[in-house]
Amino acid sequence: MSATAALPRRRRVIPGFGITLGATVLWLSLIVLIPLAALFLKASELSLGEFFAILASRRVLHALQLSFSLSLAAAAVNLVFGMLVVWALVRYRFPGRRLLDAIVDIPFALPTAVAGIALTNLYAESGWFGGLLARIGIEVAFTPLGIFVALVFIGLPFVVRTVQPVLEDLEKELEEAAASLGASRFTIVRRVVLPSIVPALLTGFALAFARALGEYGSVIFIAGNLPNVSEIAPLLIVIRLQEFRYADASAIAVVMLVAAFLLLFIINALQRWSEARTGRRL
Amino acid sequence: MTVLPHFEIMAGHEALYDMAPARKLQRKLDVRADPPAVKWAIIALTVAFLGIFIVVPLINVFAQAFAKGVRVYLAALADPDALAAIRLTVVVAFSAVVANGVFGLTAAWAIAKFDFRGKNFLITLIDLPFSVSPVIAGLVFVLLFGLQGFAGPWLAAHDIKIVFAVPGIILATIFVTFPFIVRELIPLMQEQGTEEEEAALSLGASGLTTFFRVTLPNVKWALLYGVLICNARAMGEFGAVSVVSGHIRGETNTMPLHIEALYEGYQSAPAFAVASLLALLALVTLVAKTALEKRTNKG
Numbered sequence: 210m211s212a213t214a215a216l217p218r219r220r221r222v223i224p225g226f227g228i229t230l231g232a233t234v235l236w237l238s239l240i241v242l243i244p245l246a247a248l249f250l251k252a253s254e255l256s257l258g259e260f261f262a263i264l265a266s267r268r269v270l271h272a273l274q275l276s277f278s279l280s281l282a283a284a285a286v287n288l289v290f291g292m293l294v295v296w297a298l299v300r301y302r303f304p305g306r307r308l309l310d311a312i313v314d315i316p317f318a319l320p321t322a323v324a325g326i327a328l329t330n331l332y333a334e335s336g337w338f339g340g341l342l343a344r345i346g347i348e349v350a351f352t353p354l355g356i357f358v359a360l361v362f363i364g365l366p367f368v369v370r371t372v373q374p375v376l377e378d379l380e381k382e383l384e385e386a387a388a389s390l391g392a393s394r395f396t397i398v399r400r401v402v403l404p405s406i407v408p409a410l411l412t413g414f415a416l417a418f419a420r421a422l423g424e425y426g427s428v429i430f431i432a433g434n435l436p437n438v439s440e441i442a443p444l445l446i447v448i449r450l451q452e453f454r455y456a457d458a459s460a461i462a463v464v465m466l467v468a469a470f471l472l473l474f475i476i477n478a479l480q481r482w483s484e485a486r487t488g489r490r491l
Numbered sequence: 492m493t494v495l496p497h498f499e500i501m502a503g504h505e506a507l508y509d510m511a512p513a514r515k516l517q518r519k520l521d522v523r524a525d526p527p528a529v530k531w532a533i534i535a536l537t538v539a540f541l542g543i544f545i546v547v548p549l550i551n552v553f554a555q556a557f558a559k560g561v562r563v564y565l566a567a568l569a570d571p572d573a574l575a576a577i578r579l580t581v582v583v584a585f586s587a588v589v590a591n592g593v594f595g596l597t598a599a600w601a602i603a604k605f606d607f608r609g610k611n612f613l614i615t616l617i618d619l620p621f622s623v624s625p626v627i628a629g630l631v632f633v634l635l636f637g638l639q640g641f642a643g644p645w646l647a648a649h650d651i652k653i654v655f656a657v658p659g660i661i662l663a664t665i666f667v668t669f670p671f672i673v674r675e676l677i678p679l680m681q682e683q684g685t686e687e688e689e690a691a692l693s694l695g696a697s698g699l700t701t702f703f704r705v706t707l708p709n710v711k712w713a714l715l716y717g718v719l720i721c722n723a724r725a726m727g728e729f730g731a732v733s734v735v736s737g738h739i740r741g742e743t744n745t746m747p748l749h750i751e752a753l754y755e756g757y758q759s760a761p762a763f764a765v766a767s768l769l770a771l772l773a774l775v776t777l778v779a780k781t782a783l784e785k786r787t788n789k790g
Contacts, residue, residue: 222685222689222692222693223604223605223685223688223689223692223698224692224698225600225601225698225702226604226607229597229598229600229601230601230605230607232594232597233597233598233601233602233613234613236594236597236598237598237613237616237617240662240665240666240669241616241619241620241666241669242616243635244631244632244634244635244666245619245623245631247631247634247635247640247641248627248630248631248634251634290536290540293533293536293537293540294537294540296533297533297534297536297537298537300523300525301530301533301534303534305538309537309538309541311777311781312541312545312546313541313545314777314780315545315549315773318723318774318776318777319549319727319769319770319773320726320727320728320729320747320766320769320770320773321727321729321730321747322727322729322747322748322750322751322766322769323552323727323747323750323766323769323773324548325729326750326754326762326763326766327548327549327551327552327555327763327766328548330551330555330763331547331548336551337547337551338543338547358544361544362544362545362548365544365545381522381523384523385522387522388522394522394525394526397522419622422624423622423623423624423625423626423627424624425624425625425626425729425730425733426730426733426747430751430754443624443625443627443730444626446626446627446630447626447733447734450630450633450734453639455633455634455637455639455640458630459630459634462624462626462627462630465624465627466623466624466627469622469623469624470622472622473615473618473619477615
């Protein structure tokens with residue numbers, strides 16, 4: 210309650226509270242809140258029956274299913290390999306470690322369209338990887354597998370960058386105590402290290418999943434974009450928009466947006482859990 | 492220079508007496524040391540994974556850009572449509588950086604320097620664009636300002652074009668980069684508190700003078716950091732811009748859209764030539780970001 214007691218005094222000293230908060234809320238409303246509200250307003254023009262009829266159509270259902278399942282799979286791969294990358298970067302000293310650390314950020318920085326055409330070219334039959342894989346009968350470009358590759362690429366930094374600081378801050382004494390009590394190295398990693406970083410791992414997983422779900426630029430080049438085969442939900446939104454079927458586009462967008470908000474809610478809860486467990490803000 | 496001979500003696504010393512048992516002992520004493528086989532296996536997997544998924548695609552951008560020779564590369568960049576795309580990209584990114592920079596400073600002032608109810612909720616709302624798909628970020632502006640949109644008829648009657656024109660591209664870009672700068676400023680300004688501002692004010696400085704002479708210099712590196720990542724994202728944005736752009740070559744195509752048009756038109760080398768500029772921008776941004784992180788002791 211001391212904070213509220215100090216409030217009137219501080220407000221008198223530092224000026225500009227009213228105008229800066231007012232401008233913030235106004236600009237936020239104009240750029241973010243009103244546009245997002247327009248989406249829900251558009252979708253609300255549909256009756257509940259119409260809304261579900263759009264979602265239940267074969268093409269929409271397939272696109273949603275594909276987006277969710279591939280994003281989940283890509284996030285899972287990022288979880289496993291992200292953990293390995295973090296372990297190597299935090300626990301080991303080896304030549305080139307700093308360079309590897311910097312490389313992890315490239316998917317954040319590289320524009321999605323650039324990543325998209327680079328991956329497509331690479332995995333097409335004439336490309337470096339595509340040619341090799343074709344020989345053993347694996348097609349990547351223009352198949353759902355290509356979408357998966359693109360989603361792994363863009364989700365990669367999330368797990369690494371959320372887990373890395375937590376593993377760095379993990380106190381050595383915990384592991385020493387476990388070792389002095391006779392625990393094997395494997396037991397220590399499984400019973401002492403892993404539980405401390407589980408919240409951060411799950412946060413990174415959820416972030417990678419959320420990013421993959423909405424991803425468009427890096428996917429559409431490599432996907433092939435065949436309806437009912439390799440068409441992701443964000444692309445179907447764009448197609449419906451180009452056909453001027455705004456209601457259909459809005460219905461799919463509402464599903465994606467609600468999923469994104471749910472994930473945001475889960476991520477916030479995970480971060481609070483991680484803070485409680487390690488005493489560190491992510 | 493004098494250290495070198497000493498080091499050589501040490502090395503010779505090590506060669507003379509077998510140090511392997513000592514190293515083994517040291518490893519046993521360090522509870523965190525994994526067996527060498529495990530260590531090198533994990534490092535090898537890391538290098539292979541990052542190499543295959545990140546490094547090779549990045550190298551491929553430059554390899555494909557020069558696949559048809561330097562002349563094709565330069566011609567692709569000197570093409571009038573490419574130049575128009577570069578100009579538009581710079582204008583859009585500059586607008587987004589200015590808008591989000593001014594907003595970032597304003598919002599961070601209100602949020603970091605004052606206590607009020609609903610502050611966390613406000614921060615969550617500011618973060619919202621992070622979790623919205625770029626495609627949806629474009630869609631909402633079409634729903635608002637498109638011909639069949641809510642404000643469409645009114646805009647058409649007054650001959651104002653927002654979507655499928657430059658203003659829509661700028662709006663969508665501001666939306667997707669909305670939290671970038673303010674998220675860098677809030678934690679720093681919260682940490683710095685209000686003592687310095689209070690001191691300046693009590694010495695008779697006006698509110699604006701205090702902001703420009705005390706607050707702004709204190710947060711300049713964080714502001715620059717935010718500007719850097721906001722600019723990189725704004726220049727590279729594809730999904731949102733793709734939805735609100737009319738895809739008119741030389742007019743409403745930003746660099747990523749120009750790349751798409753070239754690539755879909757089977758002009759691979761020119762597409763990768765323009766892409767190499769954006770890849771270069773990404774690399775420069777990363778290097779500058781790392782340098783700034785050292786300065787601000789971040790990360």
